[in-house]
Amino acid sequence: MAGFSNYFFALAVLLSLVSTFISDSSQQPLHSSQDSKFLNLTVVHRESAYSSIAREKKLSLEQILKHDTVRFNIFDRFISGASKNGTIEGSLAVSIPAYFGSLFDTNNFVVTIGLGTPKKDFTVMFDTGSDLSWIPCSTCRECEAPKKLLFDPTESSTYSSIRCNSDECSQAQDSSSCSTESNTCRFAISYADGTITEGSIIRDTLTLAPFDVLPNFVFGCSDYYSMKHRAVGLIGLSREKVSLFSQVSQKYGEVFSYCIPSSLSSTGYLAFGRLALPPHIKYTPMLTMPPVVGLLYFVRLAGSKTLPLPPTVFSRTATAIDSGGVITRLPPLAYNALRSEFQKHMTEYTLMPHKFVVDTCYDMSGHKNLNVPTVELLFDGGASLSLDFDGTMIMADDQMGCLAFTATDDMHGGVSIIGNTQQKKYTVVYDVTNGKVGFGSGGCA
Numbered sequence: 001m002a003g004f005s006n007y008f009f010a011l012a013v014l015l016s017l018v019s020t021f022i023s024d025s026s027q028q029p030l031h032s033s034q035d036s037k038f039l040n041l042t043v044v045h046r047e048s049a050y051s052s053i054a055r056e057k058k059l060s061l062e063q064i065l066k067h068d069t070v071r072f073n074i075f076d077r078f079i080s081g082a083s084k085n086g087t088i089e090g091s092l093a094v095s096i097p098a099y100f101g102s103l104f105d106t107n108n109f110v111v112t113i114g115l116g117t118p119k120k121d122f123t124v125m126f127d128t129g130s131d132l133s134w135i136p137c138s139t140c141r142e143c144e145a146p147k148k149l150l151f152d153p154t155e156s157s158t159y160s161s162i163r164c165n166s167d168e169c170s171q172a173q174d175s176s177s178c179s180t181e182s183n184t185c186r187f188a189i190s191y192a193d194g195t196i197t198e199g200s201i202i203r204d205t206l207t208l209a210p211f212d213v214l215p216n217f218v219f220g221c222s223d224y225y226s227m228k229h230r231a232v233g234l235i236g237l238s239r240e241k242v243s244l245f246s247q248v249s250q251k252y253g254e255v256f257s258y259c260i261p262s263s264l265s266s267t268g269y270l271a272f273g274r275l276a277l278p279p280h281i282k283y284t285p286m287l288t289m290p291p292v293v294g295l296l297y298f299v300r301l302a303g304s305k306t307l308p309l310p311p312t313v314f315s316r317t318a319t320a321i322d323s324g325g326v327i328t329r330l331p332p333l334a335y336n337a338l339r340s341e342f343q344k345h346m347t348e349y350t351l352m353p354h355k356f357v358v359d360t361c362y363d364m365s366g367h368k369n370l371n372v373p374t375v376e377l378l379f380d381g382g383a384s385l386s387l388d389f390d391g392t393m394i395m396a397d398d399q400m401g402c403l404a405f406t407a408t409d410d411m412h413g414g415v416s417i418i419g420n421t422q423q424k425k426y427t428v429v430y431d432v433t434n435g436k437v438g439f440g441s442g443g444c445a
Contacts, residue, residue: 038273114207116156124233131240134220135233239294254432259443281438284379300380325419335407361402
């Protein structure tokens with residue numbers, strides 16, 4: 001694993017714990033702007049009343065974390081393999097976007113976009129670890145979904161197919177192929193949970209707001225989806241050329257931000273552009289790691305004297321900010337120190353036997369005020385995440401709450417993840433132009 005030291009110089013993570021009471025946030029998300037250099041979309045939880053793609057049966061925490069672990073293991077193995085010689089090895093070279101794509105049982109936050117002319121609205125997931133955006137189409141052979149959830153390109157006057165020899169097809173080369181019969185560009189994505197989607201790569205008009213239209217948006221039109229009862233679309237926010245972020249960056253610049261809401265009744269936002277960013281954002285450098293520079297967003301964790309961590313605890317570990325991951329995963333030394341200190345402050349609650357990936361769960365029934373420690377993550381450059389109940393705990397049910405952190409297996413020394421639980425209510429800024437990631441509290445409720 002010597003290759004990691006060439007790319008990552010993370011030292012440690014600040015995990016300070018102080019007693020705090022939970023209170024409701026009154027902060028409101030940013031409003032949409034009609035300025036052509038800034039655009040704001042509303043983010044809601046998939047299971048909220050605002051969502052048109054809520055599941056018929058909600059997943060248990062055990063199911064969610066099982067799929068979250070599969071996603072993480074793919075991340076970890078890929079990063080570890082890529083770091084050995086600075087190259088992507090073996091069969092992963094043709095599967096990167098598929099493996100890094102969102103797992104549909106972990107990515108619970110959605111936005112609404114419009115496609116085609118006349119415009120038809122779709123609720124889709126967003127993922128910083130995916131490149132090609134796609135939507136289930138009317139030609140889908142296995143999609144048991146209402147017609148309103150399927151895109152029919154033949155009903156759009158601005159639709160066009162993409163030929164095999166086009167630049168757009170070559171830009172999606174890791175997930176694309178060619179239909180020799182029709183000379184049309186095809187895609188196939190195999191997600192880590194076994195989900196498969198495939199179809200044609202096409203162009204059509206993308207509408208992000210009534211006043212903001214992007215012609216010739218390139219995306220996948222899925223005509224096969226193996227998880228037919230969960231046929232929903234996805235927009236990719238990686239730095240790869242075919243992602244939605246890259247395609248809209250010519251208009252809004254190479255910066256986007258989001259705020260993930262903390263509850264089903266709250267809303268957040270996904271914004272493109274630099275205007276209206278809160279002034280209190282603190283930044284940390286965005287690290288570059290060939291050959292995965294365009295696929296993930298890495299940062300550096302900073303040192304701490306709060307917990308007894310050796311200065312080299314993160315020296316061989318990549319740390320990715322992941323919108324699709326659920327919980328934060330740290331090297332065993334860091335996690336064990338966090339868990340030990342956290343438990344010292346939780347003696348008023350009964351520690352419960354764990355059944356999940358998370359191993360520190362408490363019976364929280366009968367407590368009017370939930371008095372929990374604050375966990376603070378400190379990054380290089382002074383940026384930090386100060387986590388209250390919503391960013392520290394994840395509820396298994398109405399009575400049991402679990403520390404939303406766990407340890408990596410450290411077999412590969414590969415990757416740590418900052419999950420979306422820890423990002424809740426924060427404005428998270430990806431400023432690709434200036435090579436930095438920012439965090440600001442109070443972005444949404």
